[in-house]
Amino acid sequence: MSANCGIIAAAIEKLAPIELAEEWDNVGLLVGSRDREVKKCLLTIDVTASVIDEATEMGAGMIISHHPFPFHAMKSIRTDTVAGGQLTKLLKQEISVYAAHTNLDAALGGVNDALAMAIQLHETSSLRPARQPLVKIVAYVPPGHVEEVWKAMIGAGAGCIGKYSQCGFRMKGTGTFLPGGDAKPHSGKLHQLSTVEEVRVETVAPASLASGVIQAMIAAHPYEEVAYDSYILQNEWSNGGMGRVGDLGYPMTLLDFAAQVKKTLGVQGVRLVGPADTMIRRVAVCGGAGMGLASAAHQSGAQVLVTGDIRYHDAQDAIADGLCLVDAGHFGTEYPVLKQLQGYLRGCSIANGWDCLFEVACRQADIWQCI
Numbered sequence: 001m002s003a004n005c006g007i008i009a010a011a012i013e014k015l016a017p018i019e020l021a022e023e024w025d026n027v028g029l030l031v032g033s034r035d036r037e038v039k040k041c042l043l044t045i046d047v048t049a050s051v052i053d054e055a056t057e058m059g060a061g062m063i064i065s066h067h068p069f070p071f072h073a074m075k076s077i078r079t080d081t082v083a084g085g086q087l088t089k090l091l092k093q094e095i096s097v098y099a100a101h102t103n104l105d106a107a108l109g110g111v112n113d114a115l116a117m118a119i120q121l122h123e124t125s126s127l128r129p130a131r132q133p134l135v136k137i138v139a140y141v142p143p144g145h146v147e148e149v150w151k152a153m154i155g156a157g158a159g160c161i162g163k164y165s166q167c168g169f170r171m172k173g174t175g176t177f178l179p180g181g182d183a184k185p186h187s188g189k190l191h192q193l194s195t196v197e198e199v200r201v202e203t204v205a206p207a208s209l210a211s212g213v214i215q216a217m218i219a220a221h222p223y224e225e226v227a228y229d230s231y232i233l234q235n236e237w238s239n240g241g242m243g244r245v246g247d248l249g250y251p252m253t254l255l256d257f258a259a260q261v262k263k264t265l266g267v268q269g270v271r272l273v274g275p276a277d278t279m280i281r282r283v284a285v286c287g288g289a290g291m292g293l294a295s296a297a298h299q300s301g302a303q304v305l306v307t308g309d310i311r312y313h314d315a316q317d318a319i320a321d322g323l324c325l326v327d328a329g330h331f332g333t334e335y336p337v338l339k340q341l342q343g344y345l346r347g348c349s350i351a352n353g354w355d356c357l358f359e360v361a362c363r364q365a366d367i368w369q370c371i
Helices: 005-015 049-058 082-092 102-106 111-118 143-155 207-220 254-265 291-299 312-320 330-334 337-352
Strands: 028-031 040-044 062-065 096-099 122-141 168-177 194-206 228-253 271-273 279-289 304-308 324-327 357-360
Touching: 005 028, 005 062, 005 096, 005 337, 028 082, 040 049, 040 337, 049 062, 049 082, 102 111, 102 228, 111 122, 111 228, 111 279, 111 330, 111 337, 122 143, 122 207, 122 291, 143 168, 143 194, 143 207, 194 207, 194 228, 207 228, 228 254, 228 291, 254 271, 254 279, 254 304, 254 324, 271 312, 279 291, 279 330, 291 304, 291 312, 304 330, 312 324, 337 357
Parallel strands: 040 062, 040 357, 062 096, 279 304, 304 324
Antiparallel strands: 028 096, 122 194, 122 228, 168 194, 228 279, 271 324
């Protein structure tokens, strides 16, 4: 089957829900139409002139970027400006742009998990967990359709509690109904009270996914009118969050660790703050510009924070608190997520039978060069 921008966007948002994005961010489908059919997608950190040229030459109908384009509100579209010219080219070539930014930073399997995995951290957890209310969803299903309805609910994102998935509860009972008017009951007769065996199927979902879970449940349910309950719980659901902290397989000096980060991330150079012989075992990471999490990194017991865009005085404050730093660059600390996202979308393509190719852009590069 063919895929369109809306279908691909929904898959990305299942991995990185829009609700995880910071309020100031600009994420989602930013250029194009959700109905536009897509055969090829190009994945990139930034939407640049070179990336747009690459997308054009490969015939890509969609660019999936980490950094939004456009990022800020545009009061005019001038073709004689860089941004206006790029936007015009995208529209002329019918190339859509989808951005997953801070929501992909925070998501499980997103930017920070990819960075932690690249550095080979173990037993990772979030530095600043993302939390939202849980919703309990209860459906009443005839026995022969339980598995079909259950799979639909799980497929829409329900059933996750901590490190466990497909969590739910089932109980047999008796349902009653009286079909009236022009009803088309799955069983029973019009104007006659019926009793049927049903299974109460219940599970939980984060509030952001509850509507989709209910829609999927109703679509899979055999009844014309589906009886179900949905209510907010006092429990909170944590799904990722900003930054990660974890442990190395074995301790090493700050100097050796920084060299390993440089090699692992494939960057031209790194900057480090702190005594070179400091023994490092517990490591905090935040892709992009993550010095806002320095205090959380220190409180987590990490000896070092790996991030990018570190400013001089922020570095002074960190080392005064006893926290070492490794600056591997904004681009370098975010780039690992592209392979992760490519693998995820290729998996979605195979599972859903999409006729769509996902490739990581070759013409993107860190804006900084080291000599």
